[in-house]
Amino acid sequence: xxxxxxxxxxxxxxxxxxxxxxxxxxxxxxxxxxxxxxxxxxxxxxxxxxxxxxxxxxxxxxxxxxxxxxxxxxxxxxxxxxxxxxxxxxxxxxxxxxxxxxxxxxxxxxxxxxxxxxxxxxxxxxxxxxxxxxxxxxxxxxxxxxxxxxxxxxxxxxxxxxxxxxxxxxxxxxxxxxxxxxxxxxx
Amino acid sequence: xxxxxxxxxxxxxxxxxxxxxxxxxxxxxxxxxxxxxxxxxxxxxxxxxxxxxxxxxxxxxxxxxxxxxxxxxxxxxxxxxxxxxxxxxxxxxxxxxxxxxxxxxxxxxxxxxxxxxxxxxxxxxxxxxxxxxxxxxxxxxxxxxxxxxxxxxxxxxxxxxxxxxxxxxxxxxxxxxxxxxxxxxxxxxxxxxxxxxxxxxxxxxxxxxxxxxxxxxxxxxxxxxxxxxxxxxxxxxxxxxxxxxxxxxxxxxxxxxxxxxxxxxxxxxxxxxxxxxxxxxxxxxxxxxxxxxxxxxxxxxxxxxxxxxxxxxxxxxxxx
Numbered sequence: 001x002x003x004x005x006x007x008x009x010x011x012x013x014x015x016x017x018x019x020x021x022x023x024x025x026x027x028x029x030x031x032x033x034x035x036x037x038x039x040x041x042x043x044x045x046x047x048x049x050x051x052x053x054x055x056x057x058x059x060x061x062x063x064x065x066x067x068x069x070x071x072x073x074x075x076x077x078x079x080x081x082x083x084x085x086x087x088x089x090x091x092x093x094x095x096x097x098x099x100x101x102x103x104x105x106x107x108x109x110x111x112x113x114x115x116x117x118x119x120x121x122x123x124x125x126x127x128x129x130x131x132x133x134x135x136x137x138x139x140x141x142x143x144x145x146x147x148x149x150x151x152x153x154x155x156x157x158x159x160x161x162x163x164x165x166x167x168x169x170x171x172x173x174x175x176x177x178x179x180x181x182x183x184x185x186x187x
Numbered sequence: 188x189x190x191x192x193x194x195x196x197x198x199x200x201x202x203x204x205x206x207x208x209x210x211x212x213x214x215x216x217x218x219x220x221x222x223x224x225x226x227x228x229x230x231x232x233x234x235x236x237x238x239x240x241x242x243x244x245x246x247x248x249x250x251x252x253x254x255x256x257x258x259x260x261x262x263x264x265x266x267x268x269x270x271x272x273x274x275x276x277x278x279x280x281x282x283x284x285x286x287x288x289x290x291x292x293x294x295x296x297x298x299x300x301x302x303x304x305x306x307x308x309x310x311x312x313x314x315x316x317x318x319x320x321x322x323x324x325x326x327x328x329x330x331x332x333x334x335x336x337x338x339x340x341x342x343x344x345x346x347x348x349x350x351x352x353x354x355x356x357x358x359x360x361x362x363x364x365x366x367x368x369x370x371x372x373x374x375x376x377x378x379x380x381x382x383x384x385x386x387x388x389x390x391x392x393x394x395x396x397x398x399x400x401x402x403x404x405x406x407x408x409x410x411x412x413x414x415x416x417x418x419x420x421x422x423x424x425x426x427x428x429x430x431x432x433x434x435x436x437x438x439x440x441x442x443x444x445x446x447x448x449x450x451x452x453x454x455x456x457x458x459x460x461x462x463x464x465x466x467x468x469x470x471x472x473x474x475x476x477x478x479x480x481x482x483x484x485x486x487x488x489x490x491x492x493x494x495x496x497x498x499x500x501x502x503x504x505x506x507x
Contacts, residue, residue: 052227053223054223054224054225054226055223057224057225058221058224076381076431077381077382077401077430077431077432078381078431079381079401079430079431080402080421081403081421081422081423081429081430083423083429083430083451088231088232088423101227103225114376115376115379115401115402116379129225130225131225131227134227134229135227135229137451137477138229138232138451138452139229139232139423139429139430139451139452140429140430140431140451141382141430141431141432
């Protein structure tokens, strides 16, 4: 009866090391290929599902949140009476702090020509609270909306705001096309 | 002894982990979430004083199309454009006529004599009472967007939202003029049309009224396009119009009061010549949030007809 060939400990360690090296190289290669083909998945907000609950500001692991307001200029009406900029009961349609809806004064209002005003978001001040997005959607075209900014987001495996989102508006999208901006999105 | 200590530690740890999981799950339930510290309550703008609601919905006509675009009313008949089909609905709500149109109609106006003008994006057609084309205008530039048409005497007026102008045509659909609402008066601006919402209508006194949606105004023009008077009300509240494009649609009651339809906070209300709100026909709670403002028309008996694009139905409101 033929006896089975047994490996020595040295041979076993050597072959295991070789196998591990091949596996690691394959893994790194696969990862590099995946990155190069842009198939990384990142978190993003579907602006049509967002219900402006405020949790993007409070639940993100970053402080301030990686969620910021963005402006779809092609949808904007450039209104003087802007529901996303002015607080209800404002004393004047001006840039005075008491008239602003944004708690951090992150929206810049600029006169273009009678009666048009342009609204720009100061990203470093925006905390992603969605007050402006709610006001804009209630009274206007909804051109102000929230997006996860990928130069800030750390792309957690389990996104804390996706977990807290009551309207299931946060989903994984391809890293090669990471934004769901309203203007582009609706084209 | 040591074995019992290990078992106890494992059991306590497991209980702690289960407690944390349950607490996390319960805290994420809708009723147990912490209040939004940035809450912005727009509900106060959606609620309407019940005293103001002096109309009630008495009937609904379900449409057999899912793409209604425009509605007009004349002489007991409702004219409806849906896709590239024209439907005529009689006073008993039955379909009197169905005709395929040369292309999709975006707006309609019906003359007392029974002929119909349809705006079709960048051109107009006149149809006879059987829906046959009897005249067609030259096409405007492709980017043009005719959003509303009205008939006044021998003239046909078409609102071009993209061009921010009103075009005047004769009965053969030859263009005879246009105007942009410039009055020459410093405090009255020309037409400001931020979106594809630009409406015009003629009242029973043969007055041509046109919206200037960017400044929330209704403006009265002469037949040749000279500004005669205007009303302007800008407000987040029900006493005026807000957003970029309101009022989106309007028409007239037989006595000349305006019936306006708004987007954003969707509502239909009646306003008088000074711009004050007289009553509310349909409060926001009757419409689904985020949908289009209903097109409006008024029947011979003064009932308000609202074309609900979300539910694909014509909703009829009568005064209480």
